[in-house]
Amino acid sequence: MVKLHKSPLPVGVTIKSGLDYRKEPVFSIIKDDCNNKCYICEEKGTTSMHVEHRVSQSFDPSRKYDWNNLLLSCGHCNRVKGSRYNTILDCTRVDPEAYISLRIAIGLYERVTVIKIGERDGVDETIRLLDTVYNGESTAILKYECKNLRAHVLAEVQTFQQLLDGYFEENDTALKEAFQRKISESISRASNFASFKRGIIKNNDTLFALFKDTL
Numbered sequence: 001m002v003k004l005h006k007s008p009l010p011v012g013v014t015i016k017s018g019l020d021y022r023k024e025p026v027f028s029i030i031k032d033d034c035n036n037k038c039y040i041c042e043e044k045g046t047t048s049m050h051v052e053h054r055v056s057q058s059f060d061p062s063r064k065y066d067w068n069n070l071l072l073s074c075g076h077c078n079r080v081k082g083s084r085y086n087t088i089l090d091c092t093r094v095d096p097e098a099y100i101s102l103r104i105a106i107g108l109y110e111r112v113t114v115i116k117i118g119e120r121d122g123v124d125e126t127i128r129l130l131d132t133v134y135n136g137e138s139t140a141i142l143k144y145e146c147k148n149l150r151a152h153v154l155a156e157v158q159t160f161q162q163l164l165d166g167y168f169e170e171n172d173t174a175l176k177e178a179f180q181r182k183i184s185e186s187i188s189r190a191s192n193f194a195s196f197k198r199g200i201i202k203n204n205d206t207l208f209a210l211f212k213d214t215l
């Protein structure tokens with residue numbers, strides 16, 4: 001989970017029903033503010049798009065049409081979260097990366113490690129949500145969805161690792177700069193599974209010194 005910018009609603013646009021946030025221009029603003037990514041698992045370009053109520057409708061009906069409560073999620077995360085997690089970090093106001101770090105080791109059998117690195121209300125619940133989103137196995141469907149999701153994370157991280165290796169092995173200045181540009185794009189908050197790649201940079205002194213300005 002990364003920090004997101006929530007744009008203001010255009011003048012004259014109001015949300016009074018679920019249909020209002022499923023149609024234009026509202027849905028596109030939600031999608032673009034979330035960088036076309038699920039705000040929970042950070043998969044980009046998901047084919048299953050939901051307008052997710054960060055604070056669930058059943059927990060606080062007054063937030064049902066609250067613009068600041070509406071974010072983009074995938075179907076998997078929308079189902080996992082449901083109305084069970086209502087005090088998770090508000091990623092439009094605080095930076096989740098200051099409190100939570102995500103790691104995955106090489107190997108499809110590996111689980112995602114969700115590490116607490118800062119204390120704040122909502123951190124523990126967000127960690128429980130992320131752990132279930134990536135590692136849940138309370139039902140067969142959840143287990144296989146999580147396994148598929150981890151495979152997508154792993155593929156992204158392995159491609160990123162190849163970029164890093166390419167950068168360090170390259171001697172040609174122009175090609176090295178091309179690797180540097182690709183790495184910088186790949187660690188933007190808007191990128192696919194950004195938290196994992198940004199975590200790799202932050203947790204290595206050499207990489208952090210090289211790329212901290214583009215984090």
Ligand SMILES: [Zn+2]
Nearest residue numbers: 038041074077
């Ligand atoms: Zn998701």
